[in-house]
Amino acid sequence: MGGESRAILYGFWSSSCSWRVRAGLNLKSIVFEERNIDIVKEQSQLTDKYKNINPSQKVPALIIDGQTLVESMAILQYLEDxxxxxxxxxxxxxQKARMREICETIVSGIQPLQNIGLKSHFTTEYQYQQFTKYWCDRGLQTLENLLQKTTGLYCVGDQITMADLCLVPQLFNATTRLELSLDKYPTLSRLYKNLLKEKVFEETHPKAVRPKP
Ligand SMILES: N[C@@H](CCC(=O)N[C@@H](CS)C(=O)NCC(=O)O)C(=O)O
Known part of the structure; x- marks a missing residue:
């Protein structure tokens, strides 16, 4: 399969869920075009037009093989299959179960509790910040404990897996938008530093794909 028409990724440059898929496409050398759905200022995810692409009105969505796929982990699994x-x-x-433990901790346990879509449900920006920081930091502690048992060069042994595709965007979010420190997490700090040097994460990094103003 592959190599037919170019895939289209509907994503947002700083979205961690979009970065998971962008990195998966990159690793598997799938040619794709990224269409920016501004989930912050323009809130383009909330338009009816985008709802037809992703009923959850979130990014990412991927058009590939004539199909529209949503949910980053379902997309990654499709690419893998x-x-x-x-x-x-x-x-x-x-090892596969260990990988999924790490993915789930991030995908179900951290990201939904820091999603930008939650913001309007808090009275103040400060309350939202405190909530997101608390849950993200708790998740980072869980990851530190899990990863101490699984890590080699990467999250699970010496092979880049979906766990790394989830971890790097999550740590980027934690250390930038949420301004959390990784100092108390030696395993996370080491992995993040090393993974950011990998070609796949350099090429798909938000700074590399951010649309020019
Ligand atoms: N479980 C979904 C989560 C998607 C998600 O929450 N995306 C965020 C960006 S990382 C989003 O679009 N947020 C905008 C909103 O909720 O309005 C996935 O993994 O694809």
Whole structure:
């Protein structure tokens, strides 16, 4: 499969969920065009036009193989199933479960509790900040504990997996938008520093894909 028409990623340059997919596409050398859905200032995710693409009115969405796919992890799994090389999941069932523990901690346990879409449900910006920081930091502690048992060069052993595709964007968000420090998390700090030097994360980094004003 692959190589037919160019895939289209509906994403936002600083969105962690979009970065997961952008990195997956990059690693699997899938040619794609990214269309920016401004979820902050323009709130383009809330338009009816975009709702037809992603009913949850969130990014990302991916058009590939004539289909529109939503939910970053479902998208990554589709890419893995249809374009297996390079593999983004360990073969060993236990290692695969370890990878999923890390992914779930981020995808279900942290990101939804710091999503920008929650902001309007708080009375003040300060309350939103305190809430998001608290849940993100708790999640980082969980990740530190999990990763101490699984890490090699990357999150799970010495192979880049979906766990790394989730971790790097989450740590970027934590250290920039949420202004959290990784100082008390030695494993996270080491992994983040090393992973940011990988070609895939350099090429897909928000700073590299941010639309020019
Ligand atoms: N579970 C979804 C989460 C998607 C999500 O929350 N995306 C955020 C950006 S990372 C978003 O679009 N937020 C805008 C909003 O909620 O209005 C996924 O993994 O794709």
């Amino acid at each position: 249809t374009r297996p090389e390079p593999r983004l999941t360990p073969n060993d069932p236990l």
